[in-house]
Amino acid sequence: METKRVDLIREELLRLEEKLLTPEIRTSVKELSLLLAEEFFEYGSSGKVWRIKDGIGSNGIGVVKMQLSDFEIHPLSENIVLATYKIFNEEKEQHSLRSSIWKYEDLKWRMVFHQGTPIV
Template identity: 60%
Template structure:
């Protein structure tokens, strides 16, 4: 599978209620050192604040792309539309290959208006 499609699938998986509500599933995808600057303005850390999962959203992903930073690190960029809140966001994630698996190290969401 092409790397871009694989990372997109991981990003889409992180939007599902099943993964967002499961500490076990989150641990499979998020690196131990993971942290996030959320579109809510909160800073989240994997080991501190995700014991019961992360908030459930209903979002669609668009304009997805990846930007290689090294052989085993990529930056993913995309837009989301949260159908529950009618909120658009620009998103970026840093993914790192760890022992053969791609893990998210960092994520940022920034609220925005609809794309033109």
């Protein structure tokens, strides 16, 4: 994959990951359904597994106060990218490693998988 395209994808996925941390998106079932693929599932830093097919609550997925850093992408194919980064949860005062798999289809990126692993 050419460097310029990788840079553009990195910018877009960073924007989407940061968007997923905002209260406006996290509390909107409509907005979440635009960013998360139908087959989305997550291995949370809590150890819980969550699937979108289990449903998004009426209040979305909850408000968090987190800072994202060290964002990188790792293209797996032309339309699938692994994003990795660190998160600092300001409320729990906890750092975690994060990874997300994004798929590009129908002219947009949607997250299909996410994992959070606490840094001890």
